[in-house]
Amino acid sequence: MRVLISERAIKKKVKQLAALLAREYKGTDCVFVGVLYGGFVFLADLVRELHRHDLHPAIDFIRLTSYQGTESTGTVR
Numbered sequence: 001m002r003v004l005i006s007e008r009a010i011k012k013k014v015k016q017l018a019a020l021l022a023r024e025y026k027g028t029d030c031v032f033v034g035v036l037y038g039g040f041v042f043l044a045d046l047v048r049e050l051h052r053h054d055l056h057p058a059i060d061f062i063r064l065t066s067y068q069g070t071e072s073t074g075t076v077r
Helices: 007-025 040-052
Strands: 031-036 058-063
Touching (some): 007 040, 031 040, 040 058
Parallel strands (some): 031 058
């Protein structure tokens, strides 16, 4: 499998995004919603970084699908 974006580059961007979000939402009650299942690890990494910036959002998840078996239905449910 060919790597398109290195792990190091992704970690760097997650840190940058966390710093930006922490500045923007400091002192607010915010909720971050992750899309299962693919977004779970990303959101976990992001929230860990947010905690380092003293931002402690509520977390929730939503599950969406457009597949039935191995083919897309064309409709997101």
